[in-house]
């Protein structure tokens with residue numbers, strides 16, 4: 001009898017899903033939770049564990065899984081490769097890679113991984129596990145599995161593209177049981193708008209727009225929505241299990257479709273959740289009107305994030321392929337403010353062809369229409385995007401480059417260093433997509449002027465919340481060696497300090 005149970009135990013496959021996280025984050029990785037939940041539902045013989053850690057090596061080796069699955073955005077690719085190499089040297093295991101980077105740039109696939117998963121991962125990962133289980137040598141390189149990339153005798157093989165899951169309501173609710181919600185994620189809160197237990201979720205996959213810089217539709221191809229019933233089930237699960245009081249919708253634009261939003265707002269009100277939970281999420285300005293903002297207000301949305309990118313029409317039209325205008329963006333700010341909803345947005349600089357006048361337009365309009373939580377980023381070419389193709393053509397990027405430097409932040413320290421040393425030190429190791437302006441001091445100082453305005457607006461917004469939350473300050477200081485903080489303040493993460 002004992003040997004029967006031991007044999008059964010031996011047959012369990014240990015699957016470890018890893019995010020070598022770089023950004024200090026209070027939201028667990030959705031992709032990994034989706035994969036874990038799906039595999040748990042369909043393959044009870046698999047033991048699943050998720051690790052999110054910027055130093056995951058010891059934990060991986062100690063756990064000694066049969067299969068390790070890394071999730072990788074471009075900024076994590078080089079670091080993850082180095083971890084995978086050490087894992088291979090230490091234990092016998094199969095290593096899979098999935099996520100946005102390998103989906104956008106399968107040609108950068110490295111031999112340290114056994115296979116790469118391109119695109120949506122739930123079904124592909126299931127088939128990999130079956131292949132592992134059924135093959136005597138646990139071979140997972142299998143031409144019959146769609147959506148794979150791997151090396152076979154030094155030749156890079158890409159199998160047929162994986163078809164998208166059409167009805168995403170079929171997927172189980174991403175289970176947070178695999179991650180330390182209480183100990184790690186829910187305890188990293190800033191008490192913003194009084195929220196102490198904030199988390200996130202997604203109500204759709206993909207975006208129908210085709211902005212030149214964005215990797216969203218590289219990843220998803222087409223857009224699919226969860227039904228209101230599914231969303232309500234997930235919120236209910238989060239309230240019952242984690243007593244959340246804040247919820248961020250990470251969809252590319254959760255305010256659409258309008259009918260779904262209004263239906264959702266009504267269901268939330270019916271349950272009284274608008275009195276308990278502060279909501280926020282992403283919107284697209286061309287889809288915002290008075291009805292939408294009223295629905296947002298009624299369900300207790302306190303802040304909406306947009307991608308305004310630039311207040312120069314020329315730059316905006318270029319990046320967003322004419323899908324939204326500066327006027328629509330300003331109108332969205334005014335409408336949100338009219339209903340007491342805060343606005344946050346990213347602004348992008350170093351766009352090809354951008355002039356000092358374009359930057360001035362952003363500076364002036366932002367001063368005139370201040371928003372609560374703006375951010376500024378340098379333009380980055382992510383694999384698979386149109387900007388990537390442009391940069392490839394100009395010889396600014398390549399599939400074998402060190403993608404660790406594809407970081408968008410302009411560190412605060414740059415503002416001080418620039419005046420001190422008269423140079424833009426943090427840009428030295430970045431891809432600069434507006435090369436003519438790389439050494440134009442006036443252009444660069446205009447960027448810093450916008451950065452300072454943005455820092456000031458954020459300071460005004462966050463000050464009261466930070467003051468209210470000394471525990472948060474303590475935690476940030478405790479984690480001050482974390483890669484995320486280094487990137488925000490100094491422009492270099494722990495993971496990308498060692499250059500090749």
Ligand code: B12
Nearest residue numbers: 022023027028029030031069071073074098099120121215
């Ligand atoms: C939410 C989000 C965040 C959140 C992450 C929250 C969290 N913990 O998950 C935050 C705000 C922290 C964030 C940060 C950043 N993000 Co972000 N983010 C997103 C967003 C909006 C959704 C991602 C998501 O959850 N998707 C849903 C899940 C289900 O999909 P998924 O994770 O891709 O996983 C699926 C597949 O990829 C695959 N898969 C993924 N991993 C694996 C692993 C294995 C083993 C297998 C088999 C399959 C597999 O299967 C999964 C299920 O189908 C996307 C845009 C988008 N719409 O996709 C950008 C996006 C992923 N982010 C992006 C970027 C650039 C960043 C930052 C670098 C931004 C910065 N400030 O510099 C940081 C880097 C974070 C890091 N890796 O350290 C880019 C990535 C481009 C690229 N090529 O790398 C995207 C695509 C945005 C864009 N418009 O271009 N982000």
Ligand code: SF4
Nearest residue numbers: 207209211214216252
């Ligand atoms: S930038 Fe926003 S609107 Fe444009 S494609 Fe990406 S997610 Fe969609």
